[in-house]
Amino acid sequence: MSIEKVWVYAESEGDKPATSTLELLTKAREIATTVECVYVGDNADALAGALGEYGASKVHAVSPGDALPGVIGAAALVELVAAESPDLILFAQTYDARDAVARLSVRLDRTVLTNGGELRLDGDRVIVGTAIFGGNTIVDTAFTGEKPYLAMIRPKSFAAESASGSAAPVATVATPDAGRAGEAKVLERHVEEREGPKLEEAAIVVSGGRGIGSAEAYGPLVDELAKLLQGASGASRAIVDAGWVPYSKQVGQTGKTVKPKLYIALGISGATQHLVGMKGSDVILAINKDGEAPIFSVADLGIVGDVHKVVPKLIEAIQAHG
């Protein structure tokens, strides 16, 4: 069972494809005969090796200039779709891809299935599975309209696996005129500094919630434990909204999805919107002073206790462990 042509809307991190792009390519390969990428950026040649390795046989590349990339992506895709008729276009649920797929959906008059966590074929039907209610329930939805189908998939839904393919040839597409939409310009980029591994890629994630009590407690409790275990520190939305830590640390429905080997939740209640971002972790450890907190329903080890008492002792014990 397969469909003909699947495109992946590729994104990059520096001169490498984003992990979410490689995840989508791996899945696309499984269901399609032909897999190609569409990429908005000026460094397509640097990415072509890895994109090919993961299964792309071609990269359609377009330069955004100083315009918001998603807008240019959508305008370029309108023309590419007309010329090449892909059956399905996959987007990762990221900032720029969201802009691109949203505008494209209006231009092509196609629905978008969003927040996908699974993707499969049933005969010639393309079905997207979406987790709702904090991941307790999965809704399978099939496209019924005309192709191309547009689907947006949450990062970390599939494992990225190399296909040992050779570098994909790059076909440069002229920057389209995006009309008034193209008047949105990027003036300057600011990169927040980060120590240690990336949150989405870390093998160990230690997250703090409102139960840590104050912004000042985040360093000595959460950051410290994360650093000691060579992991990354994360957060619940409650403390991001409170301004204790930057948004880039948020785990959950509106933040990042993480799937580490070990997830440690400190003073986090376990609201469904948080669980959906970390339930896929191999092992979960939770410390919460409320024995009834929902986080315990997913924890492999749950400690009913005060983070201010347990964590400092734990840090000391790990340090002594050597």
Added chain:
Amino acid sequence: MNIAVCVKQIPDPAVPGELNPETSALKREGKLILDDSDSYGVEMALQLVTAAGGGEVTLVSMAPNNETSGLRTALAMGAAKAVLVSDDTLAGSDALSTAKILAKSVERVGDIDLVLTATESTDGYTGTIPAQIAEALGWPSLTFAKSVAIADGKVKIQRQTEAGFDDVEAPLPAVVSVTAGVVEPRYPSFKGIMEAKKKPVDEVTAGDLGFNPDQVGWAGSHQEIVEVRAAPAREAGEKIEDDGESHARIVTFLEGLKII
């Protein structure tokens, strides 16, 4: 400066959600409230209009059963008036149809410089509607704003990114989606609540906006729910009370995982 704010009226998120067994869509029958995520857009709009020294804030909402309770909350905060699109044919609308309806409603208000939305709704969270509205209007959109400033006919925001944030800018009219925390929403005053009861709400149907029944609702959504199933459940493991020594249990646990 005239600003339209898209506000969604949703079932109380504190009450566990339920699916309609017949349509597998989220039940939206009961009383609806203002999506908390949209209170930031309302506040932002009120502040921008004040800063501009004139103009007004108009709310735009699509909701079942001519629901207005969420709108009244936002009117009580200080918005001047509202357009409410409500029509049985709209049930089951996908994000695209919803965005087309909202874009037409903005055009119906007329003379709008800026449309504000949240980045995603609490109950639907597709996050595509803001840019879809912009494309339907033919306007630029700046999404994921963590700050918004207007000067010289342009809107400039700090846009959240994977790596940090970008400064981005577009000429008005434009659509901007704002993240939670962009401003601190005010609480409606008693006076505001009383005044809100008398503020005008323009109630329209999809037909009034020029849509045929086959363009919206289930018919226009081009998708079909084929199955609703339970996700593989995660078992709760061991749970212990801290007796002052639980860190030792955690150390053993981490050793077992070969982490230390």
